[in-house]
Amino acid sequence: MKPLKSILTCAAVALGLAATTAAAEPAKVGFVYVGPVGDFGWSYEHDQGRLAVEEHFGDAVETTFVESVPEGADAERVLTQMALSGHDLIFTTSFGYMDPTINVAAKFPNVHFEHATGYKNADNVSTYSARFYEGRAVIGTIAGRMTESNKVGYIASFPIPEVIRGINSAYIHAKKVNPDVEFKIVWVYTWFDPSKEADAATALIEQGVDVIMQHTDSPAAMTIAEERGIMAFGQASDMLQFGPTARLSSIIDNWEPYYIARVQAQIDGTWESVSTWDGIAPGMVKIGAFSDRIPADIQAEAQALADSIAAGDYHPFTGPLNKQDGSVWLADGEVADDGTLAGMNFYVEGIEGDVPN
Amino acid sequence: MFRLEKRPQPSQFWTLLTPIIAVVATMIAGGLLFALLGKAPIEAIRTIFWDPLFSEFAWYYRPQILIKAAPLILIGIGLSLGFRAGVWNIGAEGQFILGAIFGAGAGLAFYPADYWFIFPLMVIAGAFGGMLWALIPALLKTRFGTNEILVSLMLVYVAEHILSSVSFGLLKNPEGHGFPGSRNLQQYEAASNAEIIAGTGIHWGVIAALLAVIAAYVLLNRHIIGYQIRLTGQAPRAARFAGVRPNLLIIFCMGLSGALAGVAGMFEVAGPMGQISVDFNQGLGFTAIIVAFLGRLHPVGILFAGMLLALTSVGGDIAQSNLGLPAASIKAFQGMLLFFILASDVLSNFRVRIGTAETA
Numbered sequence: 001m002k003p004l005k006s007i008l009t010c011a012a013v014a015l016g017l018a019a020t021t022a023a024a025e026p027a028k029v030g031f032v033y034v035g036p037v038g039d040f041g042w043s044y045e046h047d048q049g050r051l052a053v054e055e056h057f058g059d060a061v062e063t064t065f066v067e068s069v070p071e072g073a074d075a076e077r078v079l080t081q082m083a084l085s086g087h088d089l090i091f092t093t094s095f096g097y098m099d100p101t102i103n104v105a106a107k108f109p110n111v112h113f114e115h116a117t118g119y120k121n122a123d124n125v126s127t128y129s130a131r132f133y134e135g136r137a138v139i140g141t142i143a144g145r146m147t148e149s150n151k152v153g154y155i156a157s158f159p160i161p162e163v164i165r166g167i168n169s170a171y172i173h174a175k176k177v178n179p180d181v182e183f184k185i186v187w188v189y190t191w192f193d194p195s196k197e198a199d200a201a202t203a204l205i206e207q208g209v210d211v212i213m214q215h216t217d218s219p220a221a222m223t224i225a226e227e228r229g230i231m232a233f234g235q236a237s238d239m240l241q242f243g244p245t246a247r248l249s250s251i252i253d254n255w256e257p258y259y260i261a262r263v264q265a266q267i268d269g270t271w272e273s274v275s276t277w278d279g280i281a282p283g284m285v286k287i288g289a290f291s292d293r294i295p296a297d298i299q300a301e302a303q304a305l306a307d308s309i310a311a312g313d314y315h316p317f318t319g320p321l322n323k324q325d326g327s328v329w330l331a332d333g334e335v336a337d338d339g340t341l342a343g344m345n346f347y348v349e350g351i352e353g354d355v356p357n
Numbered sequence: 358m359f360r361l362e363k364r365p366q367p368s369q370f371w372t373l374l375t376p377i378i379a380v381v382a383t384m385i386a387g388g389l390l391f392a393l394l395g396k397a398p399i400e401a402i403r404t405i406f407w408d409p410l411f412s413e414f415a416w417y418y419r420p421q422i423l424i425k426a427a428p429l430i431l432i433g434i435g436l437s438l439g440f441r442a443g444v445w446n447i448g449a450e451g452q453f454i455l456g457a458i459f460g461a462g463a464g465l466a467f468y469p470a471d472y473w474f475i476f477p478l479m480v481i482a483g484a485f486g487g488m489l490w491a492l493i494p495a496l497l498k499t500r501f502g503t504n505e506i507l508v509s510l511m512l513v514y515v516a517e518h519i520l521s522s523v524s525f526g527l528l529k530n531p532e533g534h535g536f537p538g539s540r541n542l543q544q545y546e547a548a549s550n551a552e553i554i555a556g557t558g559i560h561w562g563v564i565a566a567l568l569a570v571i572a573a574y575v576l577l578n579r580h581i582i583g584y585q586i587r588l589t590g591q592a593p594r595a596a597r598f599a600g601v602r603p604n605l606l607i608i609f610c611m612g613l614s615g616a617l618a619g620v621a622g623m624f625e626v627a628g629p630m631g632q633i634s635v636d637f638n639q640g641l642g643f644t645a646i647i648v649a650f651l652g653r654l655h656p657v658g659i660l661f662a663g664m665l666l667a668l669t670s671v672g673g674d675i676a677q678s679n680l681g682l683p684a685a686s687i688k689a690f691q692g693m694l695l696f697f698i699l700a701s702d703v704l705s706n707f708r709v710r711i712g713t714a715e716t717a
Contacts, residue, residue: 030678036683036684036685037683064678064679064681065677065678065681066674066677066678066684067677067683067684068684069674070636070639071634071636072629072630072631072634072636072637072639073424073425073625073628073629073630074425074639074670074674077421077671077674078674078678080417081414081417081418081674081675081678082678084414084417085414085678085679095536096538096634096636099541099543099631099632103543119534158525158537158635159525160535160536160537161534161535161536189518189521189635342534342535343534343535344535345535356525
């Protein structure tokens with residue numbers, strides 16, 4: 001009798017322990033941001049994702065974040081500190097955190113890492129990014145239809161594939177609906193510098209541009225567009241409050257579904273290393289509500305494009321498409337493969353100027 | 358009600374005591390700030406000052422403080438020599454960048470060869486790059502009387518553009534999938550500034566910083582150039598009569614501070630940072646100005662000031678993650694520290710009297 005009783009007690013104690021640990025120890029999820037959470041752009045949207053995780057899981061998770069972390073040694077220290085202090089899953093949300101993430105992940109094989117926009121995976125490191133070019137196709141269409149001067153301004157950050165892809169996608173679809181459209185591209189070599197972005201917007205307006213797109217994170221250009229009475233698109237976040245009249249639509253980085261899914265996997269114990277590149281369909285890229293300024297038929301056209309991309313019926317890079325120098329890139333009906341898109345370093349035919357090098 | 362009376366000599370007693378007063382005042386004012394943000398003030402201050410040194414994970418943080426402090430001390434020492442002589446090099450950030458570019462460039466030129474001389478060559482190249490950048494404002498000043506504050510500061514922005522250009526061009530990693538940035542030097546053994554003893558945080562930059570402290574101390578106290586520097590700062594006219602050639606001294610101070618900033622940049626790029634990238638510089642060259650003044654332009658003072666700033670940065674990041682303090686509040690906290698140190702300088706230079714002046 002005695003052995004059985006002690007086994008039972010043990011089991012009961014073990015069960016009790018298991019139950020209490022499950023209740024007392026929520027999954028600890030950390031986020032590292034390159035900018036301040038109040039940038040109304042890139043880091044802001046990642047933090048919205050974090051808040052959505054908190055709301056969705058309630059007491060089952062505990063989230064922490066460190067903002068404005070410089071890339072390099074500081075990032076490595078912050079990541080190590082998070083791993084040491086018992087985080088189970090850590091999201092590192094800037095390209096420059098790639099090597100630090102890999103380094104720290106190698107030292108903490110039991111901690112899971114998720115690196116945004118990079119290309120280095122490991123057993124405990126996933127990568128994820130969004131197909132923003134799908135959104136660019138939609139707002140490119142709107143820009144092509146709405147411009148009266150036929151000049152569209154584009155504030156570009158750095159000449160990397162991600163940005164070049166966006167320019168090409170926007171241009172292709174603006175040109176499709178408006179053969180006379182011209183793109184004026186300004187490279188500002190920063191992701192977030194309100195004064196430089198504002199200067200770029202002003203310079204573009206002086207060149208006769210009446211619609212501005214941007215691939216930088218601050219709402220500065222939107223503010224200028226509102227002041228000067230031209231049109232613009234929100235980038236990363238909706239930015240409606242900065243340009244109530246100027247804003248036509250926006251591309252919103254929506255990390256909520258992905259973050260919730262990954263934290264769920266962590267809690268369920270099913271987390272494994274993956275590379276994710278999601279677009280409009282799973283909701284990672286969201287098109288902000290269309291402004292009333294856009295006539296109903298154009299709204300319908302843009303919506304139809306977004307729907308067909310989401311449904312997989314249409315790929316924004318479908319031939320016939322030529323490179324800037326006139327050579328054939330994609331034959332009629334041919335679709336660009338992800339490898340080419342990931343390393344895109346050329347403009348398509350019709351865009352003026354060179355990709356800076 | 359209160360009246361300040363200038364002391365004939367700065368008070369030794371107060372000079373030693375004011376840093377402590379300033380740290381205590383910062384803790385009080387910072388504690389108030391954290392309390393207003395709804396965080397437990399004592400816990401926040403303990404996290405910033407105590408946790409990096411004595412908490413459970415201090416074995417990891419202590420070396421990190423050395424890593425963070427080394428470039429600040431190295432640059433700060435160089436700047437302090439010029440500042441003492443009234444030569445205002447504000448552009449250490451640019452010299453830091455150029456040193457990193459030259460250093461990394463020298464190393465990557467040999468990739469993937471493995472020679473013993475690669476790393477020493479990188480150190481020399483780094484020093485040369487930084488010196489070159491600092492000599493531009495120095496020569497313009499001695500030749501044409503331009504203002505070295507403006508020119509050295511402007512050259513920071515030029516350096517940032519060069520950094521951007523080489524990240525996308527000359528030094529871009531050919532295996533980097535089209536992304537900007539050089540190869541990671543941490544993964545190139547011959548050029549890597551790795552820890553000399555694993556787990557201690559001590560890399561060649563830390564050694565160089567300590568050597569710089571000693572060398573600067575000896576220079577200032579035992580060498581004729583140190584004497585000239587001090588004399589020029591205190592009495593420029595007297596210095597001229599004593600045979601100091603001001604132009605030569607400007608070139609010496611600028612060149613040396615540039616070389617030290619350049620070496621610091623080289624050690625950073627080859628070690629903690631790993632690669633040349635668009636965001637390589639994080640303002641260390643500007644923070645080092647604060648370090649130099651916080652350390653009262655004294656080599657040993659700069660050593661402590663660098664460590665203190667590194668401590669609050671490392672502790673600040675812990676406080677962000679553990680207590681949810683915003684990054685801006687940590688910066689404000691560090692700003693308070695500088696403010697109180699400089700403000701309490703009044704006590705060493707002036708006597709505080711209560712009552713009205715006897716003579717108007």
